Amino acid sequence: MPSETPFRIALIVVILFTMAVTLYHRLQAAKSGEKISRREEGVLFAVVLRLAGLLLWVATFGYLLFPTYFQWAAMPVPMWLRWIGVVSGALCSLLMWWTLSSLGKNLTDTVVTRAEATLITHGPYRWVRHPFYLTAALLMASVTLLTANWLIGISSVAVLALLAVRTPKEEQMLIEKFGDEYRQYIARTGRFLPRIGG
Secondary structure (H helix, E strand, O other), X not given: OOOOHHHHHHHHHHHHHHHHHHHHHHHHHHOOOOOOOOHHHOHHHHHHHHXXXXXXXXXXXXXXXXXXXHHHHEOOOOHHHHHXXXXXXXXXXXXXXXXXXXXXXXXXXXXXXXXXXXXOXXXXXXXXXXXXXXXXXXXXXXXXXXXXXXXXXXXXXXXHHHHHHHHHHHHHHHHHHHOHHHHHHHHHOEOOOOOOOO
């Protein structure tokens, strides 16, 4: 059986870089001092989403720190596909940087739009309305491949499904904030994937 050490090292690098990028941009956005309400998201939904996120973190850190206890969640993935997961995970970290750099101080962790928010249509937002979610999906798929762990995969699907369910409410709030400007943006861009021929 091949050693898991290179994949654990790769996962640590991907996690550290992605967390550093995310933390930096969250801190920059928080400098406004604006209090962001999470009530619009719904308490039950917020709890379920965060529990799914916690399960994903437990599975990921379990793979890293307690490999023998999480061996039961291993799945057969060809070595070449795991290395694709490593490379794509690194690329996703860069995509996360591009996405959050483009979003700037508009970043929140809920459906609420900041009072001083501006409509971002440059960077990856030129093609996709929610590149942060697309980047998260690609990152989670990469981590699932590189770890060859189905618990991480199922946890990722749960988190992404909940984000997809939440997105229409988020977009409704963006319409309320930006009106026809956002409706026109919807007409020319895809929600999670670029429009074909758009």
